[in-house]
Amino acid sequence: MAEYGKRERDKPWIMRTYSGHSTATASNELYRTNLAKGQTGLSVAFDLPTQTGYDADDPLARGEVGKVGVPVSHIGDMRALFDGLPLDQMNTSMTINATAVWLLSLYIATAEDQGVDHHVLRGTTQNDIIKEYLSRGTHIFPPAASMRLITDLITYTVDEVPKWNPINICSYHLQEAGATPTQELAYALVTAIGVLDAVKATGRVPENEFGKVVGRMSFFVNAGIRFVEELCKMRAFVELWDRVTRERYGVTDAKQRRFRYGVQVNSLGLTEQQPENNVIRIVLEMLAVTLSKDARARAIQLPAWNEALGLPRPWDQQWSLRAQQILAYETDLLEYDDLFDGSPVVRAKTQQLVDSAWAEVQEVLKRGGAVEAVETGYIKQKLVESNAARLRAIEAGEQIVVGVNKYIEGAASPLTENLDDAILTVDPEVDASQRAALARWKETRDSAATDAALAEIERVARTDENLMAASIAAAHAGVTTGEWANALRQVWGEYRAPTGVAGATVKASRSGAAAETIGRLRKRLDALEERMGRRAKLLVGKPGLDGHSNGAEQIAIKARDVGFDVVYEGIRVSPEQIVASALEEGVHLIGLSILSGSHLALVPEVVQRLRDAGLGDIPVVAGGIIPEADADRLRAEGVAAVYTPKDFELDNIMSDLIDMVDRQHAAE
């Protein structure tokens, strides 16, 4: 070992920028410039229809096509996405889950068209469908079917694409849904255990090759602002994974037991107020996953300063990429061995996390494992409760967030002088052009071949054969994403996941200002009930494909706690369904939550349908990532109020909502 400071620098981690939008062609251009900026891997963001198995021409895709990612419907789109990018030289990470088998099939088929042997492909499919039910919300099928898709992909790649990371077990999204470090550790580990047990149960992997599968498992982890604890969490992950792979799976090769992980740092804590502060948060969070060499991330992608405002522009992402480059290339970090080996403080904190996480792992296993704990809502409810506790602490000022509940005064920021230009906006024409292109695609392909390929998908799904081969054939035949998913919907049906809110309890303080406020709100609702004859009833709705449920969940719980009767049906409800529910449930107020950017299409649609159903009197409010200019438009269309992340004081929102019901009742 060379003298400290003089030895050869470690190789830096892979630096990625999560991107994709509008069309395959536009995203291809973006990828080329990103690579030119020194980014070392591609990270593809797909739009919500592609992630949830719909084509652009599906009514459910309305308002979502090309918005938060690139639409990829068929091999033509995939070819355009990687045009001029030789796939044998790329390392491509695809954030794709329910439709991962399909998107990997399109990728492989595209490589084959480029003359590249699929054995040499490198990259990652996220393919952790379990956390979709818990946080991310792009699941399609029931958990058992999802597990089957996960294992089909893993058991295929282990021999056929040996350098592929077939799954990224995601704890990132759990923290984004409120998980504490202990919960993040525990629920990621039980997911990994569930997956490995399921792979084992397929019988497709010989006993002596199982270590190979374990060795390909990788993780996608979060790093929050409490960066010392987060650093210890990474070390705890390393220890616990070593334990699981050794004790439960008997893996003897230490290399196969290594905890390999990529990171996106925390975005939930990034604020709308004083957004420039987010850069500092992002950099500090990056330290947690880079400082200890023994638990360093292999790949990092960072959110941008304007995270809570809307989609980042290329410049915003570049700023975050520069932060990584400065840490890796300007500082001396990569010249040293592990900085914390032997630190009793780090050791003790790590041990504490190992112990608490292990106890929770045992608890979930006792309840039947990850799938069972998804189906019963056990984990989801825990996350919802943790998130509620976090929000309550911020609202009460117990958890300081600079620029939000402390140090609020300050000079105006030049960065936010023109907020509407401070984010990326996607041309609304993309929707129509993508639909037209899709129609052309469907016209020009050999429909006998696609029919046969789809029949084969359905047949295989009913057996326990691997779906990959049939899917790759279907990709070559010109089948679309929606068709592939629909074939499987025929076989497996669809699944609505537990919302976790019904049983969720929030520890409220019994005295003090917060308790007094709650008491006041409750009294007002009691009084309103006396006058109306019935308790005020609120419908919280999530129209469209948007899976961001945190806001809706927290509003629902808070509304219950101040005394509303609350109907919340979970994510991905159509406007028609929302109107039907409002009618049948006899609600007094409707709250829509949309964070995916499709509010201008969906909110007015709900409002119009309510009018058509004779329910135009019911006040409608909207919340989510809604730029001020859009909020004006929504209000002009009859929306009673619009809330965004800066409205973090839920008590104030509740007070408004009670006012609205009150006013409406008085008017009748």
Next chain:
Amino acid sequence: MPPSDPNEDAQHVMSSDKAAVSRALNLVEDRRLESQARVAALLAALKDAPKAADGHRVGLTGPPGVGKSTLTSVLARSVRRRGLTVGVVAVDPSSIRSGGSLLGDRARMSFDPTDAGLFVRSLATAGEVGGLAYAVNSAVRVLAAAYDMVVIETTGVGQSEVDVVDVADTVVLVIQPGSGDVLQFLKAGIMEIPDILVVNKADQEELARRAVADLQGAIQTAQAVGAAGGQDADWQTPIVATSATQGTGIDALIAALEQHRKHIQSSLAARRRQGEVRWVLDLFSRKHGEHGVSTLGGPDRLEALAKRELDGGQTPLALCEQLSRGYVAALGKTP
């Protein structure tokens, strides 16, 4: 809005107009004194609805999380495919100190929102004792006037907050493999044997088979210790295994429901009357306690009175109010 004509409202309800059904349900939930006359008038106008007489009121009850809502959803869809209409009332026990509630059953049901023949209303049991048992009974009457089948989902085993037996023609107890405590309750005769037993989550056949066998044993033991066999002795409680998520066993459940409905056809009116009597007495004693009952002459006299009044055309809700007034008046007289 000017108050509407109850007879007209009732006509709209009987023609399954969703907006009217919804308004009627809002009205029966209304607890203001000044609304009571309208509620009574509406219910009276709905009393002889043809659908109500021919229809089927099915109570789905069972421990939390066994899949009642999911099952309701697939059951309703199957029933719809057979051309019958369905109204669902999901009673949610989530009652917290705030008086608010989170009504979660609807989240597990998936329906075609444009289907005019399907209606789902969630009701909270939050609030004062008996406060909502009250609305449930009336809500069932509204839905029964509008839809062929009414499904009442309640959570609980044995002594549930709303006695589903009082409002349902057929009581279906739903359990899942491994619901050991239910078996114990049944065996010990603590719990009435339901009209139909469903073992849901029967996706794993082996577990389901064992659960069905255990239940059969439990029912035999229960009958041996003399537990009440539903409401009549000559009905053999069928045990149906279902998987609500895979949609299996639903036809068997519908067959069992039809069979039970046929079985009680001749006694249906009496059975419903008996349920109403029980419901009135229950609500009255929850409101006014032992003292109320004894002041009005004790349980037997009260029961006879209730039966007489209901036979005479009184609606349960109005009767309850009448009894309350009687009690208050009697209180005034006793020093």
